Amino acid sequence: MADSFKLKVATPSNLFYSGDVEQIIVNTPVGKEGFMAHHMWTCKLLDAGELWIKEKNSAEDEWRIASAAGGFIDIKNEVVIYTDVVEWDKGPEKRKVRIINTK
Numbered sequence: 001m002a003d004s005f006k007l008k009v010a011t012p013s014n015l016f017y018s019g020d021v022e023q024i025i026v027n028t029p030v031g032k033e034g035f036m037a038h039h040m041w042t043c044k045l046l047d048a049g050e051l052w053i054k055e056k057n058s059a060e061d062e063w064r065i066a067s068a069a070g071g072f073i074d075i076k077n078e079v080v081i082y083t084d085v086v087e088w089d090k091g092p093e094k095r096k097v098r099i100i101n102t103k
C-alpha cells in the first residue's frame with residue numbers, strides 16, 4: 001500500500017472532491033505533472049485539461065478522471081486544487097484506464 005495524502009478540489013461554489021489519494025496528475029503550463037505523498041510544498045498554475053486522481057487503496061489501473069478549467073494547485077500538508085469549473089468524465093462513476101507511459 002502506497003502512502004496517501006488528503007486532496008480537496010474546490011470551485012467558487014462548492015467542494016467538488018475530498019478524499020485520500022495516492023497520486024494525482026494535472027495539466028500545468030509546461031505539461032502534465034504528477035504529485036504523490038510527501039511532495040515538497042509548492043503552488044503552481046494549472047491549465048485546462050484532465051485531472052487524474054488515484055484514490056487510496058484503488059486497483060493499480062483504476063483512476064477517477066475529471067475535466068477542469070485551469071486554476072492552481074496548492075501543495076502543503078494536504079493538496080488543494082482551486083478551479084472555476086470541474087466535472088467528472090463519464091459522470092460520477094469510476095472509469096478504469098491503464099497508464100502506459102507517465103513520463
